[in-house]
Amino acid sequence: DAKTTQPNSMESNEEEPVHLPCNHSTISGTDYIHWYRQLPSQGPEYVIHGLTSNVNNRMASLAIAEDRKSSTLILHRATLRDAAVYYCILRDVAGTASKLTFGTGTRLQVTL
C-alpha cells in the first residue's frame, strides 16, 4: 500500500480554521485519498474523500495538489468536538472490499 506522512500533532484555537497536511508522494492513479478521524474512545469515522478535484462536504473540505502528491484537510471552524486523531489514507478502489490501512495520524488539539 502506498504510504502517507502526516505531522504527529497540531493545535488549534476554537472557531479558527485548521489545515491538516498529508504527503503521499507514491500515490498511484487508482488511489483515492480518504480522511477518517477517531475521537477518544470511539471507532474511526469517515470525514471526506477525493481523487483529483477539491471536495467539500458538511464536515470539511479536501484540497488536493495538482500532482496529487499531497493533500490538505480543512476544518473551517474548529470546535472542541473536533479534537481527534485524523488519518489520511490512500485507498485503491480498483477491487472490491478494499480495506483501509491506518498509518500514524495527526492528533488535533483544540483549545478555547
Add this chain to the structure above:
Amino acid sequence: AAGVIQSPRHLIKEKRETATLKCYPIPRHDTVYWYQQGPGQDPQFLISFYEKMQSDKGSIPDRFSAQQFSDYHSELNMSSLELGDSALYFCASSHWGLGIGELFFGEGSRLTVL
C-alpha cells in the same frame, strides 16, 4: 439510522482462554472488516469478508479465526489468549454498491486479558 453493533462491549478473560466477538453490520452492507487497536496504537487491519467469503487478510495471528455468516454478521474467535491480545477490537462494514463504500465502524469491543 442503524449503526454497526458489536458485542460484547467489554470482555475480561484469563490467559489461554478463548473469546468470541460478534459484529452486526449495517443492514444491506455486504462487507465486514476487523481491526485491532492496542493501547496508544493505531488501528491494525486483521481480516475482511465480502459476501461471506474472506476477501483480505492482514496481521491476524493464527490463533484467531473469523467468519461471516449468511445473515452477514461476523464473529472473531480468539483462542489461547495472550496478554498482548488486550486491545480494542473494531468491526466495520461497507457496501460497494452504496456511495463510495466508506467504512462505518462500531464502537468496539474492549478485550482485557489477565
